Each structure stands twice: as C-alpha cells, then as structure tokens.
Amino acid sequence: NAGVTQTPKFQVLKTGQSMTLQCAQDMNHEYMSWYRQDPGMGLRLIHYSVGAGITDQGEVPNGYNVSRSTTEDFPLRLLSAAPSQTSVYFCASRRQGWQYFGPGTRLTVT
C-alpha cells in the first residue's frame, strides 16, 4: 500500500492563480480531510469528507473548495490564491481510530 499520497510536493503560485492539490489513498478509508500547518499554529482543518459525495467545512474553509467523487481521491482547490494561503498542506485519511497523513505540499503564494 502506498498509504496517503499528495502531489505536488512543492508549488509556487502568483496571487490570483488557481490550482488543485491532489490527494489519494489506497486503504479504502471513508474519512478524508485536509489541514494546513503554519508556524506556531499547529494543524488547522480546512475541509473533510466522511465518504464519496459528502463534504463538510472545517475551521478554515474560506478560499478552498473540495469534492469527493471517489473513495480514493480528495482534491483541494484554491480558487484565487492569496499570500495568506502560503502554508504546508496535509491530507489525511482514516477508517476508525487514528489518521494517516500524507507527506504534505509546501505552497508559496507570491
């Protein structure tokens, strides 16, 4: 099993550009989630999904969209990138108990 995979590892965007961060898991987990991690802020939940076709907002959803068309994939879309979205983004999945995290995407918005 590859676990939770994320692409790209690094990305630089200009203000106003849009992009999609990819996340996939091969463990058949129903629950998937996206976090952002800023220095000194810990992990903040952006969006989560309890199964295909179901998504919900977390603590900091503004500026981000998600969809869940399959169990395996949970992409995160930045609609119009802003410097405040410079962060490290982690995707995670779980069935029961603890979450498995991906390796992260480091995003810089200039």
Place this chain on the structure above:
Amino acid sequence: GESVGLHLPTLSVQEGDNSIINCAYSNSASDYFIWYKQESGKGPQFIIDIRSNMDKRQGQRVTVLLNKTVKHLSLQIAATQPGDSAVYFCAENKGRSGNTPLVFGKGTRLSVIA
C-alpha cells in the same frame, strides 16, 4: 470554545533521560486521544492512542497517561534518543468511529541533547 492545548511549547532533554510531554483538553465529551510525532519536513505519524475507559497505555518506549478528572493527557518517552527529536501533537476525538474531525493541539517541540 473548547480546545486541545499544551502546557509547554518546547522541551529539551538529555539523551538517555525520560521525556514527558503534557496536553490539556477541555472537551469533556472527548473519549479518544492520540499522540502524533512530526519530524521536520514530514507529515505527522501516529505514535499511540488511548480510549477514555483506560488511564494508561504502553507501547514501545512510550506510555500515554490519561487523567479524566483534570482533563490531562501525557506522553512519556523512555530513554530518549536523538531520533525522538520532533514536534509532538496530541489530538482528541469524540468517538472512535472515524466520522468526526480530530482536534489537534499546537504541538511541543522536543529537542534531545546528545
């Protein structure tokens, strides 16, 4: 609002000593707790978990203690090694079913002095 927090943001310990990382939680409805380790440039990795019907659980060199009376969680690392240097997060959840978000604390950075 209710949140998970940590008493100390940084902890330095001598190699070979025991480390204790503390975490306070305020949601009395939380019944499942997890400790994660995050090394530089990597995603958080699961260390150990505990349910609220237990007050202690042991793993390999790690022990988690849960005190529900004072809403306190701790992670003990025995014989701390340089490879233990990382940021440690506690997380709480209401229910272990997997359908509700985990709430994470801000983290404690553990530095091991050789």
